[in-house]
Amino acid sequence: MEKFLMLGLISAFCCGCNAQTEKKYSTVDTYYEKNKGDSLPSQSTGTYSKGALINGKMMPFHGDNFTYFSETSYLSGRACVHSKVKTSVLATYSKLAKLHPGRIFGLMECSNKKGGKLWPHHTHQNGLSIDFMMPLLQNGKAYYELDDKGPDHYLLTFNDKGQYIKDTTVSIDFNLVAQHILLLDEQARKNGLHVKKVIIKIELKDELYATTFGKKLKAKGIYVVQALTPQINNIHDDHFHIDFDGL
Numbered sequence: 044m045e046k047f048l049m050l051g052l053i054s055a056f057c058c059g060c061n062a063q064t065e066k067k068y069s070t071v072d073t074y075y076e077k078n079k080g081d082s083l084p085s086q087s088t089g090t091y092s093k094g095a096l097i098n099g100k101m102m103p104f105h106g107d108n109f110t111y112f113s114e115t116s117y118l119s120g121r122a123c124v125h126s127k128v129k130t131s132v133l134a135t136y137s138k139l140a141k142l143h144p145g146r147i148f149g150l151m152e153c154s155n156k157k158g159g160k161l162w163p164h165h166t167h168q169n170g171l172s173i174d175f176m177m178p179l180l181q182n183g184k185a186y187y188e189l190d191d192k193g194p195d196h197y198l199l200t201f202n203d204k205g206q207y208i209k210d211t212t213v214s215i216d217f218n219l220v221a222q223h224i225l226l227l228d229e230q231a232r233k234n235g236l237h238v239k240k241v242i243i244k245i246e247l248k249d250e251l252y253a254t255t256f257g258k259k260l261k262a263k264g265i266y267v268v269q270a271l272t273p274q275i276n277n278i279h280d281d282h283f284h285i286d287f288d289g290l
């Protein structure tokens with residue numbers, strides 16, 4: 044009897060959770076269904092900084108282990124990519140889910156559905172650029188308290204060791220960043236793409252390369268940017284930017 048009561052309580056509680064989650068995501072999920080794009084392959088034209096996207100596809104707002112960082116950005120249509128990029132990134136998240144069960148990742152701005160200028164980004168114009176949130180750690184555990192900042196996430200500041208300046212116990216998980224980039228390249232190659240360029244703040248490269256997967260990243264020869272203007276450099280501490288390209 045008690046067991047049944049307990050099961051009843053658990054199921055009531057869980058249904059509550061599901062209803063809340065469904066409500067939380069109902070607007071973005073509806074928007075995704077309307078705007079995700081057709082089954083035709085995408086085409087990227089021009090360059091990362093002066094280009095367009097034909098048959099662009101929208102990334103889902105959320106998946107088992109990832110969430111897009113801003114509803115405002117999402118509903119403005121800024122989470123679109125080339126079809127091969129979408130396939131590669133979703134496959135990367137599936138790999139990460141197996142390697143790091145329970146770990147949630149943050150996806151940030153991509154491109155407009157038809158590409159073109161995506162203010163204030165200099166690139167992100169042809170569906171081949173994506174920003175990924177830096178995964179964070181505190182006392183060796185995943186830290187998510189800064190993940191709900193929305194567009195202000197881009198304004199978070201980390202010191203040159205990758206520690207959050209307002210709380211230095213919070214720091215970037217560089218080993219996971221490097222592994223994430225390696226997986227993106229691995230999955231991209233299955234779809235005729237590769238990681239052409241990684242942009243992170245120059246002062247953080249030492250920390251990235253010092254890790255186990257950072258050493259593999261360096262050995263694989265994936266290009267991590269070597270010089271940036273101060274303005275571009277300073278904003279690439281809370282996220283890393285990836286440019287994909289064909290093989």
Ligand SMILES: [Zn+2]
Pocket residue numbers: 164167172173174284285
């Ligand atoms: Zn970017």
